[in-house]
Amino acid sequence: MPAAAIPATEAARLSELRSYEVLDQACDISFDNIASLAAQLTGCSAAVVNLIDADRQVSMAAHGLPVGELPRGLSFCSHTILTPERMTVVPDARADDRFSDNPLVNGPPGVTFYAGVPLVNPQGAALGALCVVDFAPRDISESQQVVLQQLAQTVMTTLELRRAMNRIRTMSLTDGLTGLSNRAALLDGLDRAIAAQRRAGTPFALVYLDLDGFKKVNDLEGHAAGDAVLRGVAQVMAARQRVGDVAARLGGDEFALLLAAATPELSLALATDLAAAIAGSASAQPRGVTASVGVVSFVTPPSDLDHALAAADELMYEAKLAGKNRIAHREHAVTTVAPIPSAG
Known part of the structure; x- marks a missing residue:
């Protein structure tokens, strides 16, 4: 035949x-x-x-x-x-x-x-x-x-x-400037991660990033340079996004990464690598940026989406207040703040 x-x-x-x-x-x-x-x-x-x-x-x-x-x-x-x-x-x-x-x-x-x-x-x-x-x-x-x-x-x-x-x-779930997911897509992924944890106990983490020094780039170099920085950060995030993860730009210079099926140890390691890569890529630019990062590892489900986002946002500000270019990580209500290792 x-x-x-x-x-x-x-x-x-x-x-x-x-x-x-x-x-x-x-x-x-x-x-x-x-x-x-x-x-x-x-x-x-x-x-x-x-x-x-x-x-x-x-x-x-x-x-x-x-x-x-x-x-x-x-x-x-x-x-x-x-x-x-x-x-x-x-x-x-x-x-x-x-x-x-x-x-x-x-x-x-x-x-x-x-x-x-x-x-x-x-x-x-x-x-x-x-x-x-x-x-x-x-x-x-x-x-x-x-x-x-x-x-x-x-x-x-x-x-x-x-x-x-x-x-x-x-298109409705994509950030037009960076090509990453947007806030709506992150919330959808976060909702599914919470549901999976309630159903099967699957751990996950939410990483919240705010860029340090971004306003100075915009003020001194112009918005085109600022946009280039945002796209560069997005490329770093996309390169480290695993299957099932959601990398998103929430607006302005705020980003988030939902780490699906990630233990607290893995979540902290992935977030540390991400932040170091952002700092490393920025060091090659005339006026670079770093990131203040909040990481919440959920081994038990948050009460809702707002609770999850607020917890990660709170830790991000904690890292920024501690001197910027820091990671604040919480697991089981234990908080640690540490400098981000050098990219080199």
């Missing part, structure tokens, strides 16, 4: 596919409805909305067949995406060299008839196909082909709306 060729634009196609963030996600009921309509309006036994990933076919919705995954080498739709300008019709797969020895044809479910319309996005990438299948040889009329093409367009319209909504949500 010959596997379908890989499109010449495969890398770009996969990039477009993943931009929709639908692989391995819960199915949208609208796709189920489209699959049901496709089967009914074409008189076929089954219909499926399939996406073609790098090495698998992922069903987003199905009518008359189970939703699931297949190896890409067995996929009819992997052939359909090779001709994005037209639909693929297979009246009898048993007589087609591409599919005659396919296990889906010779074994259950016994696919015999197939018609698929490529799901092509505005950038010209064929993401997958809306297909109808039957278990006996047949054909599909011109009017049924038109219906199937219109339903495929509806699938793409729904995917485009979903991608646009995801992008809007991302």
Whole structure:
């Protein structure tokens, strides 16, 4: 059984596919409805909305067949995406060299008839196909082909709306200057961390940073220089952000880092490394900044978000009052204030 060729634009196609963030996600009921309509309006036994990933076919919705995954080498739709300008019709797969020895044809479910319309996005990438299948040889009329093409367009319209909504949500949770998360995103992550701790006892920490000397940069060098400093701090934070962490700019020269699943010892070590890196990167600038840092390690849950933020903010001011370029760390109501080690 010959596997379908890989499109010449495969890398770009996969990039477009993943931009929709639908692989391995819960199915949208609208796709189920489209699959049901496709089967009914074409008189076929089954219909499926399939996406073609790098090495698998992922069903987003199905009518008359189970939703699931297949190896890409067995996929009819992997052939359909090779001709994005037209639909693929297979009246009898048993007589087609591409599919005659396919296990889906010779074994259950016994696919015999197939018609698929490529799901092509505005950038010209064929993401997958809306297909109808039957278990006996047949054909599909011109009017049924038109219906199937219109339903495929509806699938793409729904995917485009979903991608646009995801992008809007991302923008609403991103700081425009630095590209870090914003306060709203931090609060969302903090809420999830508190819930996880209440559910499973998972420790976490909140690191609160305020830049020392930032006002002088703005006053003497101008706001463009100040913005460059903020972006530099953001780069240092992003480089040290682990999977599950949230690095955020809260506003002005205040930043925060939510450390997920971090013990008190690890939290203090990560915060110390972060603050030292900020001081080290600033030392190379004509007028650099350092950071006063408050770190709260939660081994038991805070009462709420405000309690968590206030605790970290209080420690940050404690570090600043102790001489700046300091870390104040609290664990189990024990507070320590210490200088930040030199970056060298």
